[in-house]
Amino acid sequence: MARRGANQPSVGGYNEAVVLDQIRRAHGHSRVELADATGLSAQTVSNIVQRLLDAGIVEEAGRTSSGRGKPRTTLRLVGSSRYAVGVHLDPGLITVVVLSIDGEVVARHARATPRAQDPADTVAVLIEDIQAVLSESGIDRSRIVGLGIAAPGPIDADRGIVVDPPNLLGWDRVPLRDAIAEATGLAVVLDKDVTAAAVAEKWVAAPGGAPNFAFLYLGTGLGVGLVVGDEVVRGGSGNAGEIGHIVVDPEGPSCACGLRGCIAVTCAPLPLVEEAERRGVLEADRESDDPTRVDAALTRLVHMAEDGDERARDLLQRCTVHVARALAVVSNLLDVDRIVMGGPLWDRVGPTFTEAIPPLLDEMRVARGVHPLSIAGTALGSDVGAIGAACLILDEALTPRPTSLLVPSA
Ligand SMILES: [Zn+2]
Structure with missing residues (x-):
């Protein structure tokens, strides 16, 4: 989705960003193509490109010829600039x-x-x-x-x-x-x-991808990052995306918020590990609720499930169903085209979630007959x-x- 520029001298900074954005997304546009894509005049584009060349932010990457007429010089970002x-x-x-x-x-x-x-x-x-x-x-x-x-x-x-x-x-x-x-x-x-x-x-993994998506972040807690209409949704104070108190198990444990079975008290790492300890699936030998110890216990639980332990597998399956319920609320609320999952826990729970969540979610999604929803793990790993x-x-x-x-x- 190319943004359109404005042919007025007072908004040079804005137009510069429009041109730069287009060069970044298009990988190898010429000045003529930039003018077409941005709606800016050839002269305005030429001036902006010159400034970006002088600043070393873009460089001329070669020439392409298309039939008759002068070959065009393509432009690209200079990564090291x-x-x-x-x-x-x-x-x-x-x-x-x-x-x-x-x-x-x-x-x-x-x-x-x-x-x-x-x-x-x-x-x-x-x-x-x-x-x-x-x-x-x-x-x-x-x-x-x-x-x-x-x-x-x-x-x-x-x-x-x-x-x-x-x-x-x-x-x-x-x-x-x-x-x-x-x-x-x-x-x-x-x-x-x-x-x-x-x-x-939005920037690195899938630039130009779905303009409406939710990023399910799996860390010490669970949250979502939201992009709607290609813009990041932050809310009034930067705190949008708190899904922790979506109820995913009405019979579940009570939560400090006054409800029962919120996602924060059912399938965040600590409550999941505690449940495994209560059921005797994991030994209750943790010295504290320190995130690194909880993480190590969760890793053990995942390995047990992978090695065929039925009880460990049941617990993870239950957690998967709960996460799918929370994602159904998010996708019904915002009608997103895509759900991306990642965060510090992803390397452990990724295989289970990738396999089990899509069919569960499709049963609960209101717009399932209108458009598909793609669900995948981030390509950026735990450094996301x-x-x-x-x-x-x-x-x-x-x-x-x-x-x-x-x-x-x-
Ligand atoms: Zn709650």
């Missing part, structure tokens, strides 16, 4: 990546999230990792457009604050965005992990949160919106 840093703060894992403007991960670091009592200690670790990845990458700071942070919700997007995520002990209104900006000197944006994952999907965090910056800088543009316009 601009980069963004992506930081994913997960309760179990901290991941930092450097992403080039064309979506390649050029540097990466990951470590277990420290069990710090004081959030300041975790912030210090984040800063240390960011500095290490940047110096390892050897990229000149002038080419780094900014840094994105993906954090568990709820967040206060306007103030850049991580509010009080249930799985990050001791975190209470931590001004993470400003702390990282001050330490690194970079422009920083903060978003929810599920939203970042959806942006990664960090890649998405970096994409937040690219999305902000390169998507044509009247308010955007970190790219120099002169």
Whole structure:
């Protein structure tokens, strides 16, 4: 879906983003084709392309001739011209990546999230990792457009604050965005992990793909990132996509919200592992509810199911049915064309979910006779949160919106 430009001098920045967006999506358009696709005049396109060439953001990639007439010079993005840093703060894992403007991960670091009592200690670790990845990458700071942070919700997007995520002990209104900006000197944006994952999907995994999709993020908790009409849906404060209190088992355990059988108390990793322990499927030998220990227990449960343990298999099947019910609510509410699944748990539950969820979901979907719904795992693996965090910056800088543009316009 090409965006249309406006032939007025006052919106040069916007038009520049329109042209850049088209070059990025089309892989090898000429100036004439850019003018056709954007509705901008040949002169306007030519001026913008010259500025982008001077800034080193695009390059001439060769000539194509189509029958008679002058051969046309095609243009493409220069991957090494601009980069963004992506930081994913997960309760179990901290991941930092450097992403080039064309979506390649050029540097990466990951470590277990420290069990710090004081959030300041975790912030210090984040800063240390960011500095290490940047110096390892050897990229000149002038080419780094900014840094994105993906954090568990709820967040206060306007103030850049991580509010009080249930799985990050001791975190209470931590001004993470400003702390990282001050330490690194970079422009920083903060978003929810599920939203970042959806942006990664839109930008890197399937650019030009379905304009309406939900990203089911499977981590310490479950959430969805939403893209509707090719725009990321954030809601009023950046907290859209909280599916944790959708009821998936009316007979299920009671939840702090007052309902019974919410997805948060039935098939998030901790309640799933606890249920396995209650039933004697897993030994109840965990020392704590620490996310890394819960994750290890869940991995054991999955391996048991794979090795043919019927009780472990039943538990996972039950969880799959619950997730399908929650996805039915999401897809009926938003009428999406596509559901993408991923996040830290995906490498374990992916095979089960990919096989079992599509037929279950199709039984519950109102629009099943109108259009199909494609369901697949993300191609980006467990780094999707960090890649998405970096994409937040690219999305902000390169998507044509009247308010955007970190790219120099002169
Ligand atoms: Zn609830």
